[in-house]
Amino acid sequence: MEFTKGHGTGNDFVILPDPDGTLDLTPGLVAALCDRRRGLGGDGVLRVVRAAKHPEGVALAGEAEWFMDYWNSDGSFAEMCGNGARVFVRYLLDRSLAAAAAAAAASSSSGGTLPIATRAGLVRARVEGADVAVEMRRPRLYDTATATLGGLTLPGAAVDVGNPHLVCALPAALELTALDLTRAPEVDAGMFPAGVNVEFTTPGEPVTGADAHVLMRVYERGSAETLSCGTGACAVGAVALRDAGLDTGTVAVDVPGGRLTVTVTADSCWLSGPAVLVATGTLTPSALTP
Numbered sequence: 001m002e003f004t005k006g007h008g009t010g011n012d013f014v015i016l017p018d019p020d021g022t023l024d025l026t027p028g029l030v031a032a033l034c035d036r037r038r039g040l041g042g043d044g045v046l047r048v049v050r051a052a053k054h055p056e057g058v059a060l061a062g063e064a065e066w067f068m069d070y071w072n073s074d075g076s077f078a079e080m081c082g083n084g085a086r087v088f089v090r091y092l093l094d095r096s097l098a099a100a101a102a103a104a105a106a107s108s109s110s111g112g113t114l115p116i117a118t119r120a121g122l123v124r125a126r127v128e129g130a131d132v133a134v135e136m137r138r139p140r141l142y143d144t145a146t147a148t149l150g151g152l153t154l155p156g157a158a159v160d161v162g163n164p165h166l167v168c169a170l171p172a173a174l175e176l177t178a179l180d181l182t183r184a185p186e187v188d189a190g191m192f193p194a195g196v197n198v199e200f201t202t203p204g205e206p207v208t209g210a211d212a213h214v215l216m217r218v219y220e221r222g223s224a225e226t227l228s229c230g231t232g233a234c235a236v237g238a239v240a241l242r243d244a245g246l247d248t249g250t251v252a253v254d255v256p257g258g259r260l261t262v263t264v265t266a267d268s269c270w271l272s273g274p275a276v277l278v279a280t281g282t283l284t285p286s287a288l289t290p
Helices: 027-034 082-094 099-106 230-243
Strands: 002-008 011-017 044-050 066-072 114-118 121-128 131-137 140-149 152-160 164-169 197-203 212-220 224-226 249-255 258-264 268-274 276-282
Touching: 002 082, 011 082, 027 044, 027 066, 044 082, 066 082, 082 114, 082 121, 082 131, 082 230, 082 268, 082 276, 131 230, 140 164, 140 230, 152 230, 164 230, 197 230, 212 230, 230 249, 230 258, 230 268
Parallel strands: 011 044, 066 114, 164 197, 212 249
Antiparallel strands: 002 011, 002 276, 044 066, 114 121, 121 131, 131 268, 140 152, 152 164, 197 212, 212 224, 249 258, 258 268
């Protein structure tokens, strides 16, 4: 089995080329691939498959050639992954798998975009020098809820970015680095029946060119704490703009793995940051079984 390893601000993925959808990818195999001691290690798996060859992508095959089949590290599905989409696009560009669209996406003068099919719908991408930006749906703040971590209960904003998020601001006296995210925060299962990604935030110092600056850590459903979460950054950015009294704008979001830039427009959200491919090779699936 061929693979490539890549990451976006430390949010790392095992990328599996499967253009015709013939790979027998199972939850067990995904979990084994993402095992950091017995496998390759990763926060998730990105299967690269033609939209027309995947049952969940075929409806978008007329708009996008490629479907991002994303799996969490525990073998569960996720609707969307912002950093994963950026790494997915980097892979397509690097392997020349979408030549015509890639040329348009890489042209700073054309303003072209590269369409990608996902479980959350169509995502468009563009290249910004060393960075890759993806355009996703505008985050929707729709309710409030709480997250409990140890003996600490925090109020938060529920945000839909194609997948569910709960953004919780920390009290001024509590350091972000002091949080113990080795266990999943407790949330209202009735409100989040499929689970939720929980982001914890503190304000950062002003950043030139940004309307707000936020520091963030995240516990991702199906993956535990990760160094970065793209859709989580979009959710955090939308909450930061709301709190600043703005409907649109740009937010610098610092995660343990680096910096992401979130730009919320009237009808969408752009997520920009580095996307890096670090290794490629072959593996023996049978050797992954404990």
